[in-house]
């Protein structure tokens with residue numbers, strides 16, 4: 001067994017919106033712990049804070065949860081705990097760590113709720129279902145040799161917030177650091193090693209603080225994404241496309257009225273049933289609640305992108321009969337934005353699904369089906 005036992009790493013924060021760095025923290029921390037044999041990471045939890053935390057630009061929890069779900073859809077081991085957001089008000093981090101640790105260990109000792117919470121790490125669920133009867137008996141008797149410790153995963157700025165007068169109580173910090181432990185990821189402008197050295201309490205518990213150097217520094221923050229969004233500038237590649245799509249769709253953080261650009265990937269065409277030499281595939285279209293959708297169409301890989309604007313002329317139910325294909329007829333002015341109308345789009349036209357645009361010299365059509373994942 002590794003020396004630190006089973007660990008669940010939990011990041012508490014606003015996640016308004018989640019960034020790639022929020023996700024990277026988990027990967028970096030897990031690798032570090034495993035390569036140095038400091039413990040066995042059996043799960044990761046993201047715990048968005050309650051709305052009552054009241055931080056600037058904290059959008060309602062249901063939005064932050066929805067964005068986290070989109071951001072984490074490819075993670076096999078990091079889950080979201082909505083627990084804090086479901087409490088009657090803001091919860092101190094010590095209580096959050098304690099609650100999750102207790103719930104996990106109760107589950108492991110068989111005192112579990114028959115309906116385990118959705119955030120319970122899969123490895124914990126599997127661990128329990130693999131229990132030998134003897135081992136289970138030992139656990140039922142209250143002897144849990146390998147209980148799980150929930151550690152607080154944070155950036156070095158959060159560690160340094162421990163020194164902000166009145167923000168954290170000494171008693172809470174003693175419990176968080178002494179009983180749970182910290183996994184701190186480096187962040188520009190912070191010196192966590194020195195910070196620990198200069199705090200008597202942290203220095204005393206320094207063996208319970210794992211300092212992880214992020215050698216591939218990424219200084220993206222939610223603040224920066226919000227700023228770009230507010231200014232109508234691109235935040236692409238700072239967070240997941242689906243998160244940005246959600247932000248635009250719900251006009252969060254002052255996002256301007258939506259014009260969405262879709263890339264047309266010619267190299268994907270080959271994998272689809274080709275109808276004409278000008279077939280193009282749209283990637284990552286979004287829900288059709290937008291009035292204007294900007295679509296880049298590249299007829300031939302060699303020529304400059306042309307764009308057409310597809311307008312929804314009136315409210316429809318957006319359900320397309322199986323056999324139906326709507327026409328988009330652009331004005332024929334080469335290399336200028338072209339206006340076109342789409343009456344209806346297929347019900348499959350949702351985030352994460354691509355729609356095939358079939359084009360020829362005079363008309364463009366949006367075709368049902370042919371979806372490809374993002």
Ligand SMILES: Nc1ncnc2c1ncn2[C@@H]1O[C@H](COP(=O)(O)OP(=O)(O)OP(=O)(O)O)[C@@H](O)[C@H]1O
Nearest residue numbers: 013014015021154155158187218219220221222223
């Ligand atoms: N670039 C980063 N490097 C290291 N840690 C980070 C980074 N961005 C966020 N974190 C950590 O992620 C956790 C959640 O932070 P939070 O939701 O406040 O993100 P943020 O991007 O710093 O937000 P904001 O910009 O709104 O203050 C914190 O522990 C924070 O230190």
Ligand SMILES: NC(=O)c1ccc[n+]([C@@H]2O[C@H](COP(=O)(O)O)[C@@H](O)[C@H]2O)c1
Nearest residue numbers: 012013014015049092093094167168169
């Ligand atoms: N006393 C405490 O327990 C305490 C104080 C400040 C922040 N926090 C937590 O730290 C996180 C900080 O998030 P932000 O970096 O987004 O402000 C939040 O989850 C918040 O609840 C806890």
